[in-house]
Every structure is written in C-alpha cells, then in structure tokens.
Amino acid sequence: xxxxxxxxxxxxxxxxxxxxxxxxxxxxxxxxxxxxxxxxxxxxxxxxxxxxxxxxxxxxxxxxxxxxxxxxxxxxxxxxxxxxxxxxxxxxxxxxxxxxxxxxxxxxxxxxxxxxxxxxxxxxxxxxxxxxxxxxxxxxxxxxxxxxxxxxxxxxxxxxxxxxxxxxxxx
Numbered sequence: 001x002x003x004x005x006x007x008x009x010x011x012x013x014x015x016x017x018x019x020x021x022x023x024x025x026x027x028x029x030x031x032x033x034x035x036x037x038x039x040x041x042x043x044x045x046x047x048x049x050x051x052x053x054x055x056x057x058x059x060x061x062x063x064x065x066x067x068x069x070x071x072x073x074x075x076x077x078x079x080x081x082x083x084x085x086x087x088x089x090x091x092x093x094x095x096x097x098x099x100x101x102x103x104x105x106x107x108x109x110x111x112x113x114x115x116x117x118x119x120x121x122x123x124x125x126x127x128x129x130x131x132x133x134x135x136x137x138x139x140x141x142x143x144x145x146x147x148x149x150x151x152x153x154x155x156x157x158x159x160x161x162x163x164x165x166x167x168x169x170x171x
Contacts (some may be wrong), residue, residue, distance in 0.1 A: 033062055038069040043085060056085070064095030071103045080121035083107065087129040097133040104129050105141045115149060123153045131160025136168035 041059040043052035059066055070086050077083050090100035108126045111119040127145045130138055142164070145157035 031065070032068045033066045035069045035072050038066050038073065042073075042082075042089075046081065056089075060089055060092040061094070063093040064097075064099065066093065067095075067099040067103070071099060074103055074107060078118060080118040080125065083122050084125045087125045090129055091132045101130065101134050101138060104133075105138070108141060108145065112144070120150045120153060123148060123150070124156050127153060127157040127160045131156075131163040134160070134164055136164050139164050 038059065041055040043056055045052070048056065066089065070089060074083065074086060077086070087104065090097065090104065093100075104126050107122060111122045111126075114120075123145055127142060130142055134141075139161055142157050142161050145153055146161065148154050148157065
C-alpha cells in the first residue's frame with residue numbers, strides 16, 4: 001500500500017468519524033457523550049496536529065457532558081499520555097468538576113506505590129489537576145502525594161495544596 005493511499009485513508013477515516021460524531025451529538029445537546037464520541041475527539045498519539053487540537057478543544061467545550069465517558073476510559077487506562085490528556089480536558093472543560101475530581105482521586109489510588117515512569121507521571125498529573133480543579137476539601141487526597149517517593153510528585157503536590165489553601169482563603 002502506498003504512502004499516499006495510507007494518508008488518504010487516514011484523512012477519510014478521521015473526517016468521516018468527526019462528521020458522524022457531530023451528527024450524533026447534535027441530536028441531544030444535554031445528553032452525556034458516549035465513550036465512542038469521546039474517543040473520536042481525544043488525541044492519543046504523541047504529536048498533535050491542527051486537526052487533533054481542534055477536536056481536543058471541541059471536547060473541552062462539551063465540558064461535564066464528556067466526564068462519564070472520560071471516567072470509563074480512565075478505568076482501563078495505564079498510559080500516562082492518555083491520562084494526562086484526559087486530565088487536561090478536566091482542567092479546561094466547563095461545568096461541575098465533582099465527577100472529574102473523584103476520577104482523579106481514583107487514579108491516585110490506582111497508581112499508589114507504583115514506581116514505573118508512567119505511574120510517577122500519572123501521580124504528577126493527578127497532583128497538578130487536583131490543584132487546578134479541586135476544592136479545599138480535597139487536600140487530604142494530596143497529602144499522600146506530598147509524601148510520594150518521587151520528588152517531582154512531592155513538589156507538585158505541595159504546590160497543589162497551596163493552590164487549594166488559597167481557594168479556602170479566597171472562596
């Protein structure tokens with residue numbers, strides 16, 4: 001198969017998938033997105049092109065409508081890049097962050113005590129995300145990360161606790 005054919009098939013697949021997504025999501029503007037709809041918008045590769053970036057921003061615009069599907073994806077996720085991108089959606093999306101905060105806490109528990117590169121990176125993402133979207137009540141979840149084995153995770157958790165304490169002082 002030639003390179004040109006491969007590129008043409010890839011472009012066609014992405015465009016058609018996005019069109020189907022747009023048509024199916026237009027049916028009910030308040031319904032939660034399905035896992036398939038979210039996967040159609042969630043970049044999974046290391047590099048993001050302009051098409052990926054546009055889909056990613058669209059996913060953020062859906063806000064909390066995307067959270068149930070993102071939580072389902074997180075249950076099986078162990079790739080730090082995918083988890084980091086989901087957490088970035090949680091940070092940038094509109095709406096109630098309660099589901100997102102609970103999902104981040106679940107990821108902290110899932111990766112507790114694991115010292116692989118991916119696990120450390122995920123705990124770092126989790127600390128950063130809780131600092132951005134959490135509330136002062138979420139500080140206990142960060143206390144565990146303040147004592148993490150990895151320095152990068154500890155520093156990020158300390159900063160996140162400080163951010164949440166600022167929210168406590170200035171609601």
